Amino acid sequence: MAADFNWAVGGEAGDGIDSTGKIFAQALSRAGRHVFTSKDFASRIRGGYTAYKVRTSVDKVQSVVDRLDVLIALTPRTIEENLDELHEGSVIIYDGERTTMQDVEIPEEMIGLDVPLKSLAEEAGGAIMRNVVALGAACEVAEFPIENLDSALEKRFKDKGQKLVDNNKEAARAGRSYVADEYDHEFDYDLETTDEDYVLLNGDEAIGMGAIAAGCRFYAGYPITPATDVMTYLTGRIERYGGHVVQAEDELSAINMALGAARGGARAMTATSGPGIDLMTETFGLIATSETPLVICNVMRSGPSTGMPTKQEQGDLNQMLYGGHGEVPRFVLSPTTIDECFWKTVEAFNLAEKYQLPVYLTADLSMAVTEQTFSPETFDMDEVEVDRGNVVDETTIDDHMNESGGFQPHELTDDGISPRAFPGTADGAHMSTGLEHDEQGRRTEDTDMRVAQVDKRNRKVETAREREDWSPREFGDADADDLVITWGSNEGALAEAVEILDDEGQDVRVLSVPYIFPRPDLSADVEAAETTVVVECNEQGQFADLVEHDVLERVDRVNKYNGVRFKADELAAEIKSTLAEGVEA
């Protein structure tokens, strides 16, 4: 793998950190380089440390590492927060004229570049462009052609006029020239460009794009970190396809609006995070028992309660699997990469409609707010298939009537799947209810019908198990003795960890599982392995528990719940030590 370059900009919330980082990431992407970004941020609008980190290489990058080559530090705390990642020869760009930075100490083994960011920005047209001056300085350090930055600046500012674009370009050049003129230093970096075209997007955006591609036309939600980007993405876009986004008064309302739209025949979705799922759980049983297709996206964050709202965790697995009173089937999908966020969203809509039940589509904070580059063909719209399941119209509805001519939306069938009639379908008028019901949807407490309807709902799961592909993704060494299993967003870090382990002579086989329920039967895989390690971002090992339940065998666990995602190098070390202990035991 070609050398990667790790860059960050950090300061206080309100310093424009996010947009500065995004501009640099886009410049790299436009230059045909792969990019993987991450954010350190706090739940506040102003104040508090925040950083935007970019890892880039000409090869695919899909994880963060504990290394920082160039840091733009707008505050002293930015340096303190990143001391572990900075190394000998790391470059720190800062503005020594800024009051808070005057006495800043640059660690001896590192290179401090004192650049008058604000003054240079003012000369170029405004102090507000100081971060762009810093980007220009970074281009010089990294030997990265500044024209790529120009194109990102154009994208960012073109709506605000050519003058502003030109000023920003000038600001960037001022930063570049200052470093070239004032510092006679040979930096080791050379960010080569390629002819590749890449798109750069985060998990929330991939989910939103997947929803539109899949024909979702109605979205209702209530803002919550880190799911808000799904709503932001859809707003202004879904309308182009005849759809609509509603900001509801709360999550209780959001999910009920989505339910209403789904009963109206639309493909509908809501997205939230754990605290919102708590509220939505009130309506979950109704959706499931009325057999309404709905996609509920849960972008997980650290809990319980308000927890650490801007930190990573995969702690809601049990909530999605078991939330709600009574017993009723649901599907739980967990895309493992950002591009899979797109495809699994499409799949979630198809599964919801084919099996007429709620589908949890779960991502997590580190995937939701992380941007990654992909070839545009990754999202080939011609590959998108829409399967609406068993929907009847005026001509086919007659096959689903009872003796007295009533339509039967909960008809007892061999595969458990009943016909759906959208409002407006002649002779299809029917009731949907959270009460136990007969085939027509009318309330019943008849013991035989109760059992028949419960069995019918469960039969849909068995049908889905047979008809759909629930396979995990596999990589690493297929013949290795040791097996590593993970789910959700850990796949990227794990893929790179496997390369590190391989270099160190440790072979492992990896199964990355995007389906939590129904899920693949991993019995044979676990039984064949000498040691099995389940990697996940929670304390209790919720997926490991499921594996043990399925396989009836103990597995080892690697858990992280400090609010920070797994990093490739750290994960490799953890797996190695867990496997070593496993062998000793």
Added chain:
Amino acid sequence: MSSDIRFTDFKSDKQPTWCPGCGDFGTMNGMMKALAETGNDPDNTFVVAGIGCSGKIGTYMHSYALHGVHGRALPVGTGVKMARPDIEVMVAGGDGDGYSIGAGHFVHAVRRNVDMTYVVMDNRIYGLTKGQASPTSREDFETSTSPEGPKQPPVNPHALALASGATFIAQSFSSDALRHQEIIQEAIEHDGFGFVNVYSPCVTFNDVDTYDYFRDSLVDLKEEDHDPTSREDAKDVILDNEREHQGVIYKDESSVPYHEQHGVDEDMSVIPDGAPESATDLVREFY
């Protein structure tokens, strides 16, 4: 839409289990007649019902319907109407459903002004749970859970609606069949959120707000010097604690319903077989 629709077409074959004499019979009959009279039929009508005695209405009527969870009927109706502007949406619930557990949704549904009808079957009591105070119960109304009365003023739903920017506020009485039907009809025909609070007496648990009480005390705004297009007149009626009223209290004739405000006019149940044309543009935006 067939023109020979009769109100009995909106009746299901389930016999209501409401207590004999319950106001809900009259409330429902008026709704069915108003729906038929305004040219709707069961296949283009969606009724959303909440929980409680009133919530059973979806079972006794024949139409597309959802009997949802307690207090959330309005959001469901909102979703149906946004996805299907071609469908007539009627939401029904009780005073507990609408003004207690669902009060938050009521305020926001009023603000949104979605073109649907909201009928609250107000009996000023919790009937299905056998007689506890409701948000519209009188301050001194003695119940099993409020032996000396709730000692709180009842919610004034009309005031709540007016303060939230309602475009149609009305009050009817289930026993005055003709007027009740007329008022519901006007709510259906209103361009926007048609809100009708219906006095629908509970003969089993409420011995205060009875048929006789309403018959004796109701003043019909139609027979008064009341201009329903005037917010001032509406305010006077709504804040008049001395008298009970029936009729259209307020009607904003320049009401612009949600779908016009937001340009939501497509039948969202119709979607393409694969990704929509030009979806590739979405990918390009990420360059």
